[in-house]
Amino acid sequence: xxxxxxxxxxxxxxxxxxxxxxxxxxxxxxxxxxxxxxxxxxxxxxxxxxxxxxxxxxxxxxxxxxxxxxxxxxxxxxxxxxxxxxxxxxxxxxxxxxxxxxxxxxxxxxxxxxxxxxxxxxxxxxxxxxxxxxxxxxxxxxxxxxxxxxxxxxxxxxxxxxxxxxxxxxxxxxxxxxxxxxxxxxxxxxxxxxxxxxxxxxxxxxxxxxxxxxxxxxxxxxxxxxxxxxxxxxxxxxxxxxxxxxxxxxxxxxxxxxxxxxxxxxxxxxxxxxxxxxxxxxxxxxxxxxxxxxxxxxxxxxxxxxxxxxx
Amino acid sequence: xxxxxxxxxxxxxxxxxxxxxxxxxxxxxxxxxxxxxxxxxxxxxxxxxxxxxxxxxxxxxxxxxxxxxxxxxxxxxxxxxxxxxxxxxxxxxxxxxxxxxxxxxxxxxxxxxxxxxxxxxxxxxxxxxxxxxxxxxxxxxxxxxxxxxxxxxxxxxxxxxxxxxxxxxxxxxxxxxxxxxxxxxxxxxxxxxxxxxxxxxxxxxxxxxxxxxxxxxxxxxxxxxxxxxxxxxxxxxxxxxxxxxxxxxxxxxxxxxxxxxxxxxxxxxxxxxxxxxxxxxxxxxxxxxxxxxxxxxxxxxxxxxxxxxxxxxxxxxxxxxxxxxxxxxxxxxxxxxxxxxxxxxxxxxxxxxxxxxxxxxxxxxxxxxxxxxxxxxxxxxxxxxxxxxxxxxxxxxxxxxxxxxxxxxxxxxxxxxxxxxxxxxxxxxxxxxxxxxxxxxxxxxxxxxxxxxxxxxxxxxxxxxxxxxxxxxxxxxxxxxxxxxxxxxxxxxxxxxxxxxxxxxxxxxxxxxxxxxxxxxxxxxxxxx
Numbered sequence: 001x002x003x004x005x006x007x008x009x010x011x012x013x014x015x016x017x018x019x020x021x022x023x024x025x026x027x028x029x030x031x032x033x034x035x036x037x038x039x040x041x042x043x044x045x046x047x048x049x050x051x052x053x054x055x056x057x058x059x060x061x062x063x064x065x066x067x068x069x070x071x072x073x074x075x076x077x078x079x080x081x082x083x084x085x086x087x088x089x090x091x092x093x094x095x096x097x098x099x100x101x102x103x104x105x106x107x108x109x110x111x112x113x114x115x116x117x118x119x120x121x122x123x124x125x126x127x128x129x130x131x132x133x134x135x136x137x138x139x140x141x142x143x144x145x146x147x148x149x150x151x152x153x154x155x156x157x158x159x160x161x162x163x164x165x166x167x168x169x170x171x172x173x174x175x176x177x178x179x180x181x182x183x184x185x186x187x188x189x190x191x192x193x194x195x196x197x198x199x200x201x202x203x204x205x206x207x208x209x210x211x212x213x214x215x216x217x218x219x220x221x222x223x224x225x226x227x228x229x230x231x232x233x234x235x236x237x238x239x240x241x242x243x244x245x246x247x248x249x250x251x252x253x254x255x256x257x258x259x260x261x262x263x264x265x266x267x268x269x270x271x272x273x274x275x276x277x278x279x280x281x282x283x284x285x286x287x288x289x290x291x292x293x294x295x296x297x298x299x300x301x302x303x304x305x306x307x308x309x310x311x
Numbered sequence: 312x313x314x315x316x317x318x319x320x321x322x323x324x325x326x327x328x329x330x331x332x333x334x335x336x337x338x339x340x341x342x343x344x345x346x347x348x349x350x351x352x353x354x355x356x357x358x359x360x361x362x363x364x365x366x367x368x369x370x371x372x373x374x375x376x377x378x379x380x381x382x383x384x385x386x387x388x389x390x391x392x393x394x395x396x397x398x399x400x401x402x403x404x405x406x407x408x409x410x411x412x413x414x415x416x417x418x419x420x421x422x423x424x425x426x427x428x429x430x431x432x433x434x435x436x437x438x439x440x441x442x443x444x445x446x447x448x449x450x451x452x453x454x455x456x457x458x459x460x461x462x463x464x465x466x467x468x469x470x471x472x473x474x475x476x477x478x479x480x481x482x483x484x485x486x487x488x489x490x491x492x493x494x495x496x497x498x499x500x501x502x503x504x505x506x507x508x509x510x511x512x513x514x515x516x517x518x519x520x521x522x523x524x525x526x527x528x529x530x531x532x533x534x535x536x537x538x539x540x541x542x543x544x545x546x547x548x549x550x551x552x553x554x555x556x557x558x559x560x561x562x563x564x565x566x567x568x569x570x571x572x573x574x575x576x577x578x579x580x581x582x583x584x585x586x587x588x589x590x591x592x593x594x595x596x597x598x599x600x601x602x603x604x605x606x607x608x609x610x611x612x613x614x615x616x617x618x619x620x621x622x623x624x625x626x627x628x629x630x631x632x633x634x635x636x637x638x639x640x641x642x643x644x645x646x647x648x649x650x651x652x653x654x655x656x657x658x659x660x661x662x663x664x665x666x667x668x669x670x671x672x673x674x675x676x677x678x679x680x681x682x683x684x685x686x687x688x689x690x691x692x693x694x695x696x697x698x699x700x701x702x703x704x705x706x707x708x709x710x711x712x713x714x715x716x717x718x719x720x721x722x723x724x725x726x727x728x729x730x731x732x733x734x735x736x737x738x739x740x741x742x743x744x745x746x747x748x749x750x751x752x753x754x755x756x757x758x759x760x761x762x763x764x765x766x767x768x769x770x771x772x773x774x775x776x777x778x779x780x781x782x783x784x785x786x787x788x789x790x791x792x793x794x795x796x797x798x799x800x801x802x803x804x805x806x807x808x809x810x811x812x813x814x815x816x817x818x819x820x821x822x823x824x825x826x827x828x829x830x831x832x833x834x835x836x837x838x839x840x
Contacts, residue, residue: 005740017669024667028660035631035656039649042634046570047641054636070576073628074621081617081663088667089610095669096606111446145442146536148601148676152742155673159602161537162441163530166603179751183676183744185435187446188362191747293531 010178010199011154012171013095018155020087027080098169102137103130106218106301109140109147109160112189114180115298119305121215126195128180130172131205137169139266143297148184151197157183165266172199222306225299229291243288244281250308255282269304321406322809327392328707329413334380334388335776337420341375342772344368349731349765352758357749365748366433367449373436374427378458379420381692382550385557386503387416387468389699390496392707394472396800396807397490399481399816404474408467415464423457426450435746437547438514440528440539444521451521455514462507462514465553469503472496481799483818487581490798490822491574494581495560498588502549502556506592510546513539537602544595552591554688555655556584558695559626562648565702566630568796569645570637573823575629583622590619600671609668616666620659627656642794643717647698650725651691658686661736679739685732694724697775704779705789709806712782716774724771730764797824 003018045052056062105128108115116124130136140149140160149168150157153176158168182193200208215221226232234243249264257280262268271278273295276288295303317325348368351359360368391409395402403409426432432454434443443451476497480489516527517539526532528539567574574580596604596612630652639645661683664670674680701721705711734757739745743754750758792801799816800807 005737007742013669017673020667021664021670021673024664024670028663032656032660035627036653038631039634039652042631042637043639043641043649046634046637046639048638052636054638056636066576069632070579070625070629074625077621077624081620084663084667085614085617088669088671089613092600092609092613092668092672093606145446146439150676150742150744152673155669157601157672157675161530161603163536164603179742181742181744185366185439185442185746187433187442188366190366191357191362191744191749194751 007152008174008176008178009153009155010172010174010176011151011156012173013091014153014155015173016091020091023087024084027084095169098137098167099135102135102169104137104139104305105130106298106305107138107140107149107160108143108297108301109149109182109193110143111145111187112182112193114149114182114193114195117218117298117301118209119218120209120213121217121220122209122212123215126180128195128197129205129208130197130199131202132172132175132199133202135169135171137167139301140166140168141297141301145186146184147182147186147193150181150183151178152181153178154197159184165270172197175199175201175204218302218305219309220306221299222302222304222309225295225303226306229295229303234288241287242284244284246307246310249310254279256280257282257284257286266304269307270300273300273303319410321402321410323391323395323403323406323409324707324807324809326409326413327388327390330383330387330391330416333413333417333420334384337375337379337424338772340424341372341380342769344372344375346765346769348372349762351748352750353762355750355752355755355758362748363433366435366746367427367431369746370432370435371427374423374432374454374458376688377436377550378461379416379423381554381688382465383416383468384554384692384696385561385699386472386496386499386553387412387464389561389696389703390472390499390557391468393703393800394475394493394496395479396706396803396811397493397798398476398479398484399799399812399818400475400479401811403471404478405471408471412464412467412471415467416461419457419459419461419464421457422460423454426453426457437543438517438539439543440517440520440534440536441530444517445529452518455518459511459514462511465503465507469500469507472500473504476500481816481818484799487578488818488820488822489581490560491563491577491580491584492557492560494584495556495558495563498584499553499556502553502588502591506546506549506553509542510550513542513546516542537599537604540599540602541595544598545592548595548598549588549591551684551687552587554692556587558651558655558692559584561695561699561702562630562651564796564798565644565648565698566633566652567823567825568702568794569642569648570634570639571825572633572635572637573821573825575632575635576625577822579625580629583625586622587619590615590622594619597666597671598675600668601675613666613668613671617663620663620666623655623659627652627659641718642701643712643714643721644698644702644794646718646721646725647694647701650721651694651698654686654690654694654725654728658683658690661686673742674739676744677739678735678743678745681745682732682735682739685735690728690732694728697721697724700775700779702794703800704782705793706800706805706807708783708786709789709804710782710786711789711793712778712786716778720771720774720778723767723774727764727767727769727771731761731768732764734758734760734764797822 009018104119106117114126116128142160142162147160149160154170156170158166176199178197180195180197234241235246252264253261254264255261274292277286280286430450432449432451434447519525520527526534528534528536563574594616596608597616600609701717738757789805791804
């Protein structure tokens, strides 16, 4: 159901956000009305020259009433606020981690465009095609300033930062075209860093993928890069240099030389390539050279896509 | 009465007037930038100014309004004038330091203004990295330097007020006999002294990275861009309370006076001020719910943001209850104060939407946020500032202004304000991002409404400038206490003599002892034990 003034809603999260919005709007609206009504009533009733009853209860009685009133208007807001906090936080927490098996799409933001690439290789600029009813996970990074990926119809927004990956996920509920905005100010053409998200029925989405599959998949591009950058020289089978094996690495816990254990997620893989001295795998010498500044963000995402597939 | 006698004065009252003139100038410069933005936004296409110019305009509007109008507005003018008078002192504790504050403010202001006019800066008033350190090719360093200098003016004013309120209160003026205006200025001063140095450090770090390429915020150099946001909001969220607490102080004075009632729940009003100032330091992360901050950090900042709303709610309810069984008159100051209560409440309630995590994800960085903080900063702080100016104008200048014109301007401003900013809430809910030079056509109707409201608002701001200036020479002479208000400042002539008090007053009464509901100190204490 679309609420007045809210834009059309087209994601599973959006419907839940709108219900919360309506509840908060109703309660705050009621409080605002009550206070304004009291202000107006008091202002009129007790205006100078009116013959309203201004006799006071005795001091002791009045102070007791004052205290009770104050306890009431501390206690009641506290209850309402707790409820609003809990509802909103639960929804936020619930949506924090993307579900397993979500369709992954890589996003690279730059002044002033959105570059998107599907795992199957299709590339788009300022336009994103997604299927309805299937969870979609965007792995995003920026090549320059901070940007923010905002789809009002999905009620979702996530800043896109240089030097790290942030994740946004959603499940579209209705086919259609929706605004995509950059919501974090990023310089001259910030207001032109816009585009659209096109949600298609799954069958149509497959047809769209098939019609646009001129490019190799991300993992294939990553595999080519893996060779071109000479990664196999150390990480490949039968290499003379002792380097950690990459097979089945993604998603696994990795024991580090400093005693910590981290999960081999996108962030870990990125840092391992760009800042190899940061997290050295236990039992290995820190001999890997840094590739910082040598691999464009898009290529890095291809490489990671390849590493995820290596088994 | 030479110019030099003003520029070298140590009299807190004259320094207050120096501030009043300077911040008024900055207000109209910041307002001019806003006017150009509202003209541009009347149509979806960017057709009046270029994108670069538009970005420089909203940056200039923000920088000037925040640091050169709102932060000094009430404390440096009305606070400077009234703190010594309200506590029965001859001046602030450090009169020379007070003058130094003004010079620092002017130096920072002129420096910033020159940088803004000779090329400008396009980072937004928030100077987010790495845009400000790596990608903006505008005058970032110059503007940041100006803000840095002005910060020391804030710190020194805060220090001066703290010492003055501790050490120079008249005999008998205990902490719980202080007007709430003083409580508010005390809490504000503590924030000024504790938070402003963090701004200075943050801007220094920004300068170091931009000039010397030391990796602090830039990830390519091993820095963290979110660190800047944490540091910036650690200052800038408490700064919101620097802007609103003094306004709350003014409104308490005015509502008590024009309803002829003591402020309802005086002690909880004082405690609420302290609570807001304290908890206000712990909520900065609510500006960063979609920034990539940890999920659990977001939840804690959300909870604390709801907590800080409770003392604000108490204040709104207590002001409303102060009207009960009062004898209410609607002079211009009271119209501003009542307008404040409504607009502040509205701004505060919209803040609850932004404190609620899942709603903030949709609303943050949209016009909803723009509307929210303008309701607090303009509907709240500026309304209270104008209310205060109208309340103490007779005391400050010794003249009365034309009351009907003043009432008309107050109503016009209230209407113009809502007309301008209410549509912006709806724009935000519909998903219109802020800081957009161009926008999608479906947002135009609401933008046109907002721009039309801004015309009314502009007229509303020009009116007091005209009739208040007129009243300086033509206004009726004011008596010592034209409103029949309580408070020590009303016991001295209007305008007050240089030494303020012929002899040090001795305070024996509770605050806001308005007849016929006068409450004696003994009775109240007896009843509360």
